[in-house]
Amino acid sequence: MSKKCLTVDDSKAVRMIVKKAFTDFDLEICEGTNGVEGLAAASKENPDLILLDITMPVMDGIEMLTKLKADNSLKHIPVIMLTAEAGKETVLKIAKIGIRDYIVKPFSEETLIEKVGRVIDLRPISETQEKRRKLTDPLNIMLVEDKPAIAEQFRTGFSYPSWKVNVVSSTGEAIDTAQETQQDVVIISLSLPHDSGIELFRILRSNPRHKYTPIFALIVKTDTHEQARAQDTGFTNIVTKPVDFHELETKIANAANLDTSEKYFMFDKDYLLISLPENPSNHSINEVNGFLREKITKAVDNGFRKVVVDVHTLEALNMNVVKFMLDAMKYCQELTLKCYVVGNERIDQEAKAFEESKGWKVFTSVEAALET
Numbered sequence: 001m002s003k004k005c006l007t008v009d010d011s012k013a014v015r016m017i018v019k020k021a022f023t024d025f026d027l028e029i030c031e032g033t034n035g036v037e038g039l040a041a042a043s044k045e046n047p048d049l050i051l052l053d054i055t056m057p058v059m060d061g062i063e064m065l066t067k068l069k070a071d072n073s074l075k076h077i078p079v080i081m082l083t084a085e086a087g088k089e090t091v092l093k094i095a096k097i098g099i100r101d102y103i104v105k106p107f108s109e110e111t112l113i114e115k116v117g118r119v120i121d122l123r124p125i126s127e128t129q130e131k132r133r134k135l136t137d138p139l140n141i142m143l144v145e146d147k148p149a150i151a152e153q154f155r156t157g158f159s160y161p162s163w164k165v166n167v168v169s170s171t172g173e174a175i176d177t178a179q180e181t182q183q184d185v186v187i188i189s190l191s192l193p194h195d196s197g198i199e200l201f202r203i204l205r206s207n208p209r210h211k212y213t214p215i216f217a218l219i220v221k222t223d224t225h226e227q228a229r230a231q232d233t234g235f236t237n238i239v240t241k242p243v244d245f246h247e248l249e250t251k252i253a254n255a256a257n258l259d260t261s262e263k264y265f266m267f268d269k270d271y272l273l274i275s276l277p278e279n280p281s282n283h284s285i286n287e288v289n290g291f292l293r294e295k296i297t298k299a300v301d302n303g304f305r306k307v308v309v310d311v312h313t314l315e316a317l318n319m320n321v322v323k324f325m326l327d328a329m330k331y332c333q334e335l336t337l338k339c340y341v342v343g344n345e346r347i348d349q350e351a352k353a354f355e356e357s358k359g360w361k362v363f364t365s366v367e368a369a370l371e372t
Contacts, residue, residue, distance in 0.1 A: 002026050002027065002028050003026065003027050003028070003048045003049070003120050003121065003122070003123075004027070004028045004029075004030060004045060004046075004047040004048050004049075005018075005022070005027055005028070005029055005030070005047055005048065005049045005050070005051060005116070005120070006029075006030045006031070006032065006038065006041050006042055006045060006047040006049070006050045006051070007029060007030070007031055007032070007050075007051040008031075008032040008033075008034070008035065008037070008038035008041070008050065008051065008052045008053060008056070008061070008064065009032075009033070009051070009052075009053040009056065009082060010033050010034055010053065010055075010056045010057060011053070014053070014082065014105070015031050017109065017112070018051060018112065020109065021109040021112045021113055022113070022116075022122075024124055024125055024182060024209070025113075025122045025123065025124060025125060025208075026122075026123045026124070026125050027120075027122060030045045030047060033056070034056045034057055034058040034059055035056060035058065035059025035060060035061065035063055035064030035067075036058050036059045036064075038050070038052065038059075038064050039059075039064055039067060039068065039074075042068065042074050042077060043071075043073070043074065046077075047077060048077070048078075048120045049077070049078050049079075049080065049116060049119055049120050050068070050077055050078070050079045050080070051079075051080050051082060051116075052064060052065060052079050052080070052081050052082065053081075053082045053083075054081060054082065054083045054084075054094070055083075055084065061081060061082075061094075062093065062094065062097070065079060065081070065094065065097050065098070065099070066097055069097055069098050075098075078100040078119050078120075079098070079099045079100060080099065080100055080101045080102065080103060080115055080116065080119065081094050081099050081101075081102040081103070082102070082103050082105060082107075083102055083103070083104060083105065084104070084105045100119050101115050101118070101119065103115055110179065113207075113208050113209065114207065114208065116208070117207070117208025117211070121211075122208040122209075122211065123211075123212060124182070124209070124212065132257060132258065132259040133256070133257075133258050133259065134258065134259050134262055135160060135249075135253060135258050135259070135260055135262060135263065136160055136162055136262065137162060137258075138162045138163075138164065139160070139162065139163045139164065139184045139185065139252075139256065139258075140164055140166065140181060140182065140183050140184045140185070141154075141158075141163060141164065141165045141166065141183070141184065141185045141186075141187065141252070142165075142166045142167075142168065142174065142177055142178065142183045142185070142186045142187070143165055143166070143167045143168070143187045143189075143218075144168055144169075144170075144171070144173075144174045144186070144187065144188045144189060144192065144197065144200060145167060145169065145187075145189040145192075145218065146169040146170070146189070146191075146192060146193075147189070147191075150189070150218075150241070150243075151167040151169075153243060154167065154187075154243075155167065157243065157245040157248075158245060158248075158249060159245070159246075159249065160249070166181070166183070170192075170196075171192070171196045171197075171199065171200040171203075174186075174188075174200055174204075175200070175203060175204075178204060178207070178209070178210060179209075182209065183210070183213060184213070184214075184256055185213070185214045185215075185216070185252050185255065185256055186204065186210070186213055186214070186215045186216070187215075187216045187217075187218050187239060188200055188201060188215065188216070188217060188218060188235075189218040189219075190217050190218065190219050190226055190229075190230060191218075191219075191220070197217070198229075198233055201215055201217075201233060201234070201235060202233075205234070214236040214237070214252070214255035214256055215235055215236050216235060216236055216237050216238065216239050216251070216252075216255075217230035217233075217235040217237075217238050217239065218239045218240075218241065218243075219238060219239070219240060219241065220240065220241050221240035221241060221242070227240075236255050237251050237255060239251070250283065260287060261291040261295065263277075263287075264276070264287070264288040264291065265288075265291060265295045267298075267299070267302065267304070270303075270304055270305060270306065271299075271304055271305075271306040271307065271308055271370060272295060272296065272298075272299040272304055272306070272307045272308070273308050273310060273366065274288070274292075274295075274307065274308065274309045274310065274328065275310040276288065276309075276310070276311050276313070276314060276321065276324075277313070278313040278314065278315075279314075279315075280314070280320070280321060282320060285320045285321065285324055288324065289324055289327065292324075292327060292328060292331065293331055296328070296331045296332060296335060296337065297335070299337065300335050300337065304337070305337060305338060306337065306338045306339075306340065306369075306370065307328065307332050307337050307338070307339045307340070308339075308340050308341075308342060308366055308369050308370070309325055309328055309339065309340070309341050309342070310342045310366065311325070311341065311342065311343050311347055312342050312343050312344050312347070312364075312365075314343070314344075314347060315346065316346065316347075316350065317347060317350045325341065340361070340363055340369035340370075340372070341361065341362050341363065341369075342362070342363050342364070342365060342366055342368075342369055343362040343363075343364075344364075347362055348362040
Protein backbone atom coordinates (compact mmCIF):
# COMPACT_ATOMS: atom_id res chain seq x y z
CA MET A 1 0.00 0.00 0.00
CA SER A 2 1.22 3.50 -0.87
CA LYS A 3 2.55 5.70 1.88
CA LYS A 4 1.05 9.17 2.37
CA CYS A 5 2.83 12.40 3.32
CA LEU A 6 1.16 15.69 4.26
CA THR A 7 3.20 18.81 3.57
CA VAL A 8 2.00 21.99 5.33
CA ASP A 9 3.71 25.13 4.07
CA ASP A 10 2.48 28.54 2.87
CA SER A 11 5.21 28.57 0.20
CA LYS A 12 4.03 27.11 -3.10
CA ALA A 13 7.68 26.74 -4.16
CA VAL A 14 8.47 24.54 -1.15
CA ARG A 15 5.38 22.39 -1.77
CA MET A 16 6.48 21.94 -5.39
CA ILE A 17 9.99 20.94 -4.29
CA VAL A 18 8.50 18.30 -1.99
CA LYS A 19 6.31 16.90 -4.79
CA LYS A 20 9.20 16.82 -7.26
CA ALA A 21 11.55 15.14 -4.79
CA PHE A 22 9.26 12.13 -4.44
CA THR A 23 8.10 11.65 -8.04
CA ASP A 24 10.17 8.43 -8.30
CA PHE A 25 8.68 6.99 -5.09
CA ASP A 26 5.37 5.36 -4.26
CA LEU A 27 4.39 8.24 -1.97
CA GLU A 28 1.15 10.20 -2.14
CA ILE A 29 1.59 13.90 -1.31
CA CYS A 30 -1.24 15.90 0.35
CA GLU A 31 -0.99 19.65 0.95
CA GLY A 32 -2.03 22.41 3.34
CA THR A 33 -1.07 26.09 3.25
CA ASN A 34 -1.38 26.81 6.99
CA GLY A 35 -1.91 25.11 10.33
CA VAL A 36 -5.72 25.16 10.12
CA GLU A 37 -5.71 23.45 6.74
CA GLY A 38 -2.98 21.12 7.99
CA LEU A 39 -5.00 19.89 10.96
CA ALA A 40 -8.06 19.32 8.76
CA ALA A 41 -5.98 17.41 6.19
CA ALA A 42 -4.27 15.34 8.91
CA SER A 43 -7.65 14.30 10.30
CA LYS A 44 -9.07 13.48 6.88
CA GLU A 45 -6.05 11.80 5.25
CA ASN A 46 -4.36 10.14 8.26
CA PRO A 47 -0.89 10.51 6.67
CA ASP A 48 2.15 8.39 7.53
CA LEU A 49 4.25 11.55 7.92
CA ILE A 50 3.79 15.33 8.16
CA LEU A 51 6.31 17.85 6.81
CA LEU A 52 5.45 21.00 8.76
CA ASP A 53 6.74 24.53 8.24
CA ILE A 54 7.17 26.73 11.33
CA THR A 55 6.38 30.19 9.95
CA MET A 56 2.90 30.38 8.36
CA PRO A 57 -0.13 32.73 8.46
CA VAL A 58 -3.46 31.96 10.22
CA MET A 59 -1.88 29.21 12.35
CA ASP A 60 1.87 28.64 12.49
CA GLY A 61 3.64 25.30 12.65
CA ILE A 62 4.32 25.33 16.39
CA GLU A 63 0.64 25.90 17.20
CA MET A 64 -0.40 23.17 14.76
CA LEU A 65 2.19 20.79 16.24
CA THR A 66 0.89 21.51 19.76
CA LYS A 67 -2.72 20.79 18.72
CA LEU A 68 -1.64 17.71 16.78
CA LYS A 69 0.09 16.19 19.81
CA ALA A 70 -2.90 16.97 22.02
CA ASP A 71 -5.26 15.01 19.75
CA ASN A 72 -5.28 11.29 20.61
CA SER A 73 -6.26 10.36 17.05
CA LEU A 74 -3.40 12.34 15.47
CA LYS A 75 -0.54 12.39 17.96
CA HIS A 76 0.95 9.15 16.61
CA ILE A 77 1.79 10.76 13.23
CA PRO A 78 5.54 11.49 12.98
CA VAL A 79 6.44 15.12 12.16
CA ILE A 80 9.48 16.60 10.45
CA MET A 81 9.66 20.37 10.90
CA LEU A 82 10.86 22.74 8.18
CA THR A 83 12.53 25.81 9.63
CA ALA A 84 14.48 28.78 8.31
CA GLU A 85 16.28 28.95 11.64
CA ALA A 86 18.77 26.47 13.03
CA GLY A 87 18.97 28.30 16.37
CA LYS A 88 19.21 26.19 19.51
CA GLU A 89 16.20 27.87 21.09
CA THR A 90 13.89 27.05 18.16
CA VAL A 91 15.09 23.46 17.93
CA LEU A 92 14.65 22.87 21.67
CA LYS A 93 11.15 24.37 21.58
CA ILE A 94 9.86 22.07 18.83
CA ALA A 95 11.76 19.07 20.23
CA LYS A 96 9.94 19.43 23.57
CA ILE A 97 6.56 19.34 21.84
CA GLY A 98 7.56 16.21 19.93
CA ILE A 99 9.09 15.91 16.48
CA ARG A 100 10.95 13.13 14.69
CA ASP A 101 13.45 15.42 12.93
CA TYR A 102 13.89 18.88 11.42
CA ILE A 103 15.24 20.31 8.14
CA VAL A 104 16.73 23.77 7.76
CA LYS A 105 15.72 25.80 4.69
CA PRO A 106 16.91 25.96 1.99
CA PHE A 107 17.36 22.22 1.55
CA SER A 108 18.17 19.84 -1.32
CA GLU A 109 15.96 17.07 -2.64
CA GLU A 110 18.54 14.51 -1.51
CA THR A 111 18.45 15.83 2.07
CA LEU A 112 14.65 15.68 2.06
CA ILE A 113 14.59 12.13 0.69
CA GLU A 114 17.22 11.00 3.20
CA LYS A 115 15.37 12.48 6.20
CA VAL A 116 11.96 11.18 5.12
CA GLY A 117 13.45 7.76 4.31
CA ARG A 118 14.57 7.45 7.93
CA VAL A 119 11.00 7.82 9.14
CA ILE A 120 8.89 5.96 6.59
CA ASP A 121 9.59 3.16 4.13
CA LEU A 122 10.14 4.72 0.69
CA ARG A 123 9.74 2.36 -2.25
CA PRO A 124 10.61 3.32 -5.84
CA ILE A 125 7.58 3.40 -8.13
CA SER A 126 9.18 0.78 -10.40
CA GLU A 127 8.89 -1.80 -7.59
CA THR A 128 5.19 -1.19 -7.04
CA GLN A 129 4.04 -1.18 -10.68
CA GLU A 130 1.72 -4.07 -11.50
CA LYS A 131 3.13 -4.51 -15.00
CA ARG A 132 6.49 -6.25 -14.84
CA ARG A 133 9.29 -5.16 -17.13
CA LYS A 134 10.43 -7.59 -19.78
CA LEU A 135 13.93 -8.93 -20.35
CA THR A 136 14.23 -6.77 -23.45
CA ASP A 137 13.18 -3.55 -21.70
CA PRO A 138 15.87 -0.95 -20.87
CA LEU A 139 17.85 -1.73 -17.71
CA ASN A 140 20.49 0.43 -16.01
CA ILE A 141 23.35 -1.62 -14.54
CA MET A 142 26.17 0.11 -12.67
CA LEU A 143 29.41 -1.85 -12.43
CA VAL A 144 31.95 -0.63 -9.88
CA GLU A 145 35.23 -2.16 -11.07
CA ASP A 146 38.77 -0.75 -11.44
CA LYS A 147 40.08 -3.47 -13.79
CA PRO A 148 39.63 -2.46 -17.47
CA ALA A 149 39.54 -6.06 -18.78
CA ILE A 150 36.65 -7.00 -16.48
CA ALA A 151 34.85 -3.76 -17.32
CA GLU A 152 35.09 -4.54 -21.05
CA GLN A 153 33.68 -8.04 -20.49
CA PHE A 154 30.61 -6.53 -18.84
CA ARG A 155 30.15 -3.95 -21.60
CA THR A 156 29.93 -6.71 -24.23
CA GLY A 157 28.83 -9.76 -22.25
CA PHE A 158 25.06 -9.33 -21.96
CA SER A 159 22.80 -10.63 -24.71
CA TYR A 160 20.22 -7.85 -24.36
CA PRO A 161 21.20 -4.63 -26.22
CA SER A 162 18.79 -2.59 -24.08
CA TRP A 163 20.77 -3.39 -20.91
CA LYS A 164 23.08 -0.40 -20.42
CA VAL A 165 26.23 -0.98 -18.34
CA ASN A 166 27.63 2.12 -16.62
CA VAL A 167 31.21 1.37 -15.54
CA VAL A 168 32.78 3.42 -12.75
CA SER A 169 36.13 2.71 -11.14
CA SER A 170 35.78 4.25 -7.67
CA THR A 171 33.27 4.57 -4.86
CA GLY A 172 33.12 8.35 -5.31
CA GLU A 173 32.10 7.96 -8.97
CA ALA A 174 29.59 5.30 -7.97
CA ILE A 175 27.88 7.54 -5.41
CA ASP A 176 27.71 10.44 -7.90
CA THR A 177 26.32 8.19 -10.67
CA ALA A 178 23.73 6.67 -8.34
CA GLN A 179 22.55 10.14 -7.33
CA GLU A 180 22.31 11.35 -10.94
CA THR A 181 20.58 8.29 -12.46
CA GLN A 182 18.39 5.65 -10.84
CA GLN A 183 20.18 2.31 -11.18
CA ASP A 184 18.18 -0.91 -11.59
CA VAL A 185 21.08 -3.15 -10.56
CA VAL A 186 24.48 -2.43 -8.99
CA ILE A 187 27.46 -4.81 -9.20
CA ILE A 188 30.38 -4.00 -6.88
CA SER A 189 33.79 -5.62 -7.15
CA LEU A 190 35.04 -6.56 -3.69
CA SER A 191 38.63 -6.41 -4.95
CA LEU A 192 38.49 -2.59 -4.80
CA PRO A 193 41.25 -1.20 -2.53
CA HIS A 194 40.83 -0.49 1.19
CA ASP A 195 37.67 -2.60 1.51
CA SER A 196 35.78 0.21 -0.21
CA GLY A 197 33.34 -2.18 -1.92
CA ILE A 198 31.74 -3.15 1.40
CA GLU A 199 31.62 0.49 2.50
CA LEU A 200 29.97 1.49 -0.79
CA PHE A 201 27.30 -1.17 -0.28
CA ARG A 202 26.48 0.26 3.14
CA ILE A 203 26.35 3.84 1.80
CA LEU A 204 23.97 2.86 -1.01
CA ARG A 205 21.74 0.84 1.29
CA SER A 206 21.42 3.78 3.70
CA ASN A 207 20.01 5.94 0.87
CA PRO A 208 16.23 5.48 0.39
CA ARG A 209 16.71 5.57 -3.39
CA HIS A 210 18.74 2.37 -3.21
CA LYS A 211 17.26 0.65 -0.19
CA TYR A 212 15.68 -2.01 -2.43
CA THR A 213 18.04 -1.86 -5.43
CA PRO A 214 19.59 -5.30 -6.14
CA ILE A 215 23.30 -5.02 -5.28
CA PHE A 216 25.60 -7.88 -6.30
CA ALA A 217 29.11 -8.61 -5.07
CA LEU A 218 31.70 -9.49 -7.73
CA ILE A 219 34.24 -11.96 -6.31
CA VAL A 220 36.81 -14.47 -7.56
CA LYS A 221 35.22 -17.94 -7.69
CA THR A 222 37.78 -19.55 -5.36
CA ASP A 223 37.58 -16.84 -2.68
CA THR A 224 35.01 -18.54 -0.45
CA HIS A 225 35.93 -16.39 2.55
CA GLU A 226 35.02 -13.20 0.69
CA GLN A 227 31.83 -14.79 -0.62
CA ALA A 228 30.76 -15.65 2.92
CA ARG A 229 31.53 -12.10 4.04
CA ALA A 230 29.41 -10.68 1.20
CA GLN A 231 26.49 -12.87 2.24
CA ASP A 232 26.83 -11.76 5.87
CA THR A 233 26.95 -8.11 4.78
CA GLY A 234 23.63 -8.46 2.98
CA PHE A 235 24.43 -8.35 -0.74
CA THR A 236 21.49 -9.45 -2.91
CA ASN A 237 23.57 -12.08 -4.69
CA ILE A 238 27.13 -13.02 -5.63
CA VAL A 239 28.73 -12.96 -9.09
CA THR A 240 31.89 -15.01 -9.43
CA LYS A 241 34.84 -14.39 -11.76
CA PRO A 242 35.25 -15.66 -14.43
CA VAL A 243 31.71 -14.46 -15.14
CA ASP A 244 29.09 -16.74 -16.67
CA PHE A 245 26.91 -14.08 -18.28
CA HIS A 246 24.03 -16.46 -19.02
CA GLU A 247 23.86 -17.30 -15.31
CA LEU A 248 24.25 -13.63 -14.39
CA GLU A 249 21.36 -12.63 -16.66
CA THR A 250 19.14 -15.10 -14.81
CA LYS A 251 20.22 -13.72 -11.43
CA ILE A 252 19.57 -10.15 -12.56
CA ALA A 253 16.16 -11.07 -14.00
CA ASN A 254 15.17 -12.67 -10.69
CA ALA A 255 16.50 -9.84 -8.54
CA ALA A 256 14.92 -7.11 -10.71
CA ASN A 257 11.64 -9.05 -10.97
CA LEU A 258 11.72 -9.08 -14.78
CA ASP A 259 9.18 -11.01 -16.82
CA THR A 260 11.27 -13.83 -18.32
CA SER A 261 8.40 -15.57 -20.11
CA GLU A 262 9.47 -14.31 -23.53
CA LYS A 263 12.49 -16.65 -23.34
CA TYR A 264 10.08 -19.58 -23.66
CA PHE A 265 6.72 -18.36 -25.02
CA MET A 266 5.85 -16.69 -28.31
CA PHE A 267 2.43 -15.97 -29.81
CA ASP A 268 2.61 -16.30 -33.61
CA LYS A 269 -0.34 -16.05 -36.00
CA ASP A 270 -2.87 -18.50 -34.55
CA TYR A 271 -0.70 -20.62 -32.26
CA LEU A 272 1.37 -20.45 -29.05
CA LEU A 273 4.97 -21.64 -29.40
CA ILE A 274 6.71 -22.96 -26.27
CA SER A 275 10.47 -23.47 -26.68
CA LEU A 276 12.81 -25.13 -24.20
CA PRO A 277 16.55 -24.29 -24.15
CA GLU A 278 19.16 -26.77 -25.35
CA ASN A 279 20.15 -27.96 -21.88
CA PRO A 280 17.29 -26.98 -19.59
CA SER A 281 18.26 -26.75 -15.93
CA ASN A 282 15.84 -27.42 -13.10
CA HIS A 283 15.60 -23.64 -12.72
CA SER A 284 14.60 -23.26 -16.40
CA ILE A 285 11.93 -25.96 -16.14
CA ASN A 286 10.53 -24.43 -12.95
CA GLU A 287 10.56 -21.00 -14.59
CA VAL A 288 8.67 -22.09 -17.70
CA ASN A 289 6.26 -24.14 -15.57
CA GLY A 290 5.45 -21.02 -13.58
CA PHE A 291 4.12 -19.32 -16.73
CA LEU A 292 2.53 -22.38 -18.36
CA ARG A 293 -1.11 -22.17 -17.26
CA GLU A 294 -1.19 -18.36 -17.60
CA LYS A 295 0.14 -18.44 -21.19
CA ILE A 296 -2.11 -21.29 -22.35
CA THR A 297 -5.10 -19.47 -20.87
CA LYS A 298 -4.04 -16.32 -22.70
CA ALA A 299 -3.84 -18.34 -25.94
CA VAL A 300 -7.48 -19.32 -25.52
CA ASP A 301 -8.37 -15.72 -24.68
CA ASN A 302 -6.75 -14.59 -27.94
CA GLY A 303 -8.70 -17.14 -29.97
CA PHE A 304 -5.77 -19.50 -30.61
CA ARG A 305 -6.50 -23.20 -31.16
CA LYS A 306 -3.01 -24.74 -31.20
CA VAL A 307 0.01 -25.03 -28.89
CA VAL A 308 3.39 -26.22 -30.15
CA VAL A 309 6.03 -27.46 -27.67
CA ASP A 310 9.44 -27.23 -29.33
CA VAL A 311 12.11 -29.52 -27.82
CA HIS A 312 14.14 -30.15 -30.96
CA THR A 313 17.35 -28.72 -29.43
CA LEU A 314 17.31 -31.22 -26.53
CA GLU A 315 19.73 -34.14 -26.61
CA ALA A 316 17.48 -36.31 -24.45
CA LEU A 317 14.28 -36.34 -22.45
CA ASN A 318 14.72 -36.30 -18.67
CA MET A 319 11.90 -36.72 -16.17
CA ASN A 320 11.55 -32.97 -15.54
CA VAL A 321 11.06 -32.31 -19.26
CA VAL A 322 8.63 -35.20 -19.59
CA LYS A 323 6.58 -33.94 -16.65
CA PHE A 324 6.54 -30.45 -18.16
CA MET A 325 5.31 -31.80 -21.53
CA LEU A 326 2.60 -33.86 -19.84
CA ASP A 327 1.44 -30.80 -17.89
CA ALA A 328 1.30 -28.76 -21.10
CA MET A 329 -0.80 -31.41 -22.81
CA LYS A 330 -3.09 -31.70 -19.81
CA TYR A 331 -3.78 -27.94 -19.72
CA CYS A 332 -4.40 -27.95 -23.47
CA GLN A 333 -6.87 -30.82 -23.17
CA GLU A 334 -8.74 -29.02 -20.39
CA LEU A 335 -9.17 -26.00 -22.71
CA THR A 336 -9.75 -28.09 -25.91
CA LEU A 337 -6.55 -26.86 -27.54
CA LYS A 338 -4.52 -29.07 -29.86
CA CYS A 339 -0.98 -29.66 -28.58
CA TYR A 340 1.93 -30.73 -30.78
CA VAL A 341 5.53 -31.69 -29.98
CA VAL A 342 8.42 -30.73 -32.27
CA GLY A 343 11.60 -32.73 -31.71
CA ASN A 344 14.54 -34.49 -33.33
CA GLU A 345 15.10 -38.14 -34.21
CA ARG A 346 16.43 -39.05 -30.78
CA ILE A 347 13.54 -37.32 -29.01
CA ASP A 348 11.16 -39.17 -31.34
CA GLN A 349 12.65 -42.51 -30.34
CA GLU A 350 12.48 -41.73 -26.62
CA ALA A 351 8.93 -40.42 -26.94
CA LYS A 352 7.63 -43.66 -28.55
CA ALA A 353 7.59 -45.25 -25.11
CA PHE A 354 4.98 -42.67 -24.11
CA GLU A 355 3.16 -42.37 -27.42
CA GLU A 356 0.55 -45.10 -27.01
CA SER A 357 -0.54 -44.20 -23.48
CA LYS A 358 0.04 -40.45 -23.59
CA GLY A 359 -0.98 -39.64 -27.15
CA TRP A 360 2.36 -38.11 -28.09
CA LYS A 361 3.29 -37.54 -31.69
CA VAL A 362 6.63 -35.91 -32.42
CA PHE A 363 6.96 -33.70 -35.51
CA THR A 364 10.21 -32.69 -37.18
CA SER A 365 9.29 -29.02 -37.52
CA VAL A 366 6.77 -26.40 -36.43
CA GLU A 367 5.50 -26.20 -40.01
CA ALA A 368 4.87 -29.97 -40.13
CA ALA A 369 2.95 -29.82 -36.85
CA LEU A 370 0.75 -26.94 -37.98
CA GLU A 371 -0.12 -28.64 -41.27
CA THR A 372 -1.96 -31.44 -39.48
